[in-house]
Amino acid sequence: MSRWLQSATLVAIILLAGAVSPAKAQWGNCPPGYKSAAGACVRSCPGGYEDRGSYCAYRNEGN
Known part of the structure; x- marks a missing residue:
């Protein structure tokens, strides 16, 4: 593996780890203004999830 590719891979891993870590939630352990999904x-529930106050519940619309 070339040195440039190793460096690029390392930078990508560090950036991804930094982006994921702060948003990682344990059940009911989000800061004020956020909910667990x-x-x-997250600040608002993503598509396919129902807002239930402090958490977002997945809506199964397949049945």
């Missing part, structure tokens, strides 16, 4: 702290 699929293991992450």
Whole structure:
């Protein structure tokens, strides 16, 4: 593996780890203004999730 590719890979891993770590949620352990959705702290529920106050519940619309 070339030295440039190793460096680029290392930078990508560091950036991804930094982006994921602060948003990582434990159940009910999000800061004020955030809610838990699929293991992450978010300000608003993503598509397919229902807002239930402090957390977002997945809506199964397949049935």
